[in-house]
Amino acid sequence: MAAPALDFWFDFASTYSYPAAMRIRAMASAARVEVRFRPFLLGPIFAAQGWTTSPFNLFAAKGRNMWRDLERICADLALPFRRPEPFPQSSLLVARVALVGLHDAWGEDFCRAVYRAEFAHGQRIDDPETIRAILSDLNVDPADALAAAHESDTKERLRSETAEAQRIGIFGAPSFTTADGELFWGNDRLESALAWANRAL
């Protein structure tokens, strides 16, 4: 019998995707739920509703609360936290590299390493040097992975993943979707999404 399945949709620039990405693998294993990592780009989805940057930049009070809330959440989870500067950073290249890795065996480790670089170490994830260093640490050849990331097939895959996210009603990250069509939005819905995936079996 197939394990219950959950799709984990995230953007590397998304703040609440950091704690979600760091804890989902262990939680899904404990819940015996099969998780699929699905990086996508929030930018085109925000742009479609007239936003040219993160809503956390557009709405100041909401943004202030988010940074403090994320700090409290990371403290509770014992996750190091440092506010990325600038925010948001382009997640285009890391998302393409992640798609290459998720097709191979190193995708999830790459995703977690990108989030750590951005939110724990204050590195620029839009800097190819950061990406090369992460790949080297994972014993992946940076030149090969970056070449694959720049192939038109990879670019097209990221576009179609983003279009699929928008089609199924995703408007923020992280989001979690179940095989029976439920959409859960936010790191704080991860527990409910796993419970639903199990219940839906």
Place this chain on the structure above:
Amino acid sequence: MAAPALDFWFDFASTYSYPAAMRIRAMASAARVEVRFRPFLLGPIFAAQGWTTSPFNLFAAKGRNMWRDLERICADLALPFRRPEPFPQSSLLVARVALVGLHDAWGEDFCRAVYRAEFAHGQRIDDPETIRAILSDLNVDPADALAAAHESDTKERLRSETAEAQRIGIFGAPSFTTADGELFWGNDRLESALAWANRAL
């Protein structure tokens, strides 16, 4: 020694304030936290950032997810749920009546009854008849309570509560604030807010 304190900020039109209002009293008692109900109006705060209605109406995908999410949350809490029509409804009059009641002994019961009328029974909370029926059920004289709600002192108190909410950075409801200045936003942060209030003691 004073009990740890938490302010519970809510708007009667706010969807996620419904589960928060229904569960906060019992949870606060269990946590030995002193809760103060503080109704305010989100409308002027939304208007200040250019929104003329609820963001759940302005952003369609977000709104769709909110209704489904709220339905799931209420099912988990065994709270009856019915989507109010229209949404949002003016919360001006009920908020004024609530301030009168919170100055007296029947305020919290009134608040819960308003949320039930709106989200469980599909009644119009902007209809004075609904308010009169609720007050009668609570053995409060509707004419007296409504007269007090229309006094300029009550109107001014609601304006100043709303101004205070905005001043301390509140941008949505429900919100919870602690004596040491932490702001927690959302029904899903109630547990964290209570834990913080206790820790801050």
